[in-house]
Amino acid sequence: MFEQGPFGRHAEEIFNQLAKTFGDTFGEEFAGPMRERAMSFRTDIHERDGRYWVEAELPGFKKDDIDVDYTAPYLTIRAVRQEETAQEESEQRRIVRSERRFGEFVRRFYIEDADREGIRASLKDGLLKLEIPKRDNPAVKRILIEGED
Template sequence: MAGLLFPKKDWLDGEELVGRLMSSFNEDRKLNVDVQEFPDHYEVKADLPGFEKDEITVEYDSEILIIAAEHTEQKEEKEETTGRYLRKERSTTALRRQFVVKNVDDEKIAATFENGVLSLNLPKVEADQSTRKKIDIQ
């Protein structure tokens, strides 16, 4: 045939199709986070629908804020009379994001979780509490 109705470059080969499917799957599983800076603090809001408070971990270490969440769901269907499994399914969702957030008073960080939204308030270190240290040269 002299020409094709659909040029080959418009078709996806198997590897490219899998790559696009995985990309869209990962996009759906992304942890969406808003970070706002104010003169005296930072506010962080993370969307975690479907998670419970005890499935969420927030850590602040060496100027890095880490938000992680893991949810495992098990569905079991048993045959009523004998108790043998007809189907047993498990799924795990794990999300993690980390940010560099400097000059935070880590002793005063506050976190709440309500209606699927994690809210963090990270007070800034006051100027006289700065972690900056002048080093004398010998």
């Protein structure tokens, strides 16, 4: 009843056990990407007008729950949702299904040419929008080739 997917509501428990088992055997490098995908959020990145535009879906988060950090060359978006204290179950109220996730949700992006001082962020209706201007990179120079055509 109310189950989805091949593992139903136990999928997260199964994943956590697999990640723990194989993570202990093969190291964090093995389990890290799986854990990151399981505890992440959807993001779109566009490039236009000399800027990057990032849109991240973070429904239910308040701006105080979200931290955006740019430490060259990585942009990190971190959102934390604290688990609500569970009310004691009673004869009248019984949890049939709980799909909301709690914990830390993190995405990290490699953006080498971001202008750190010009980054702007806004949050509206669960959509985090970042405007990231590119900085001019004087280290990049086009070399003209001399000689015959």
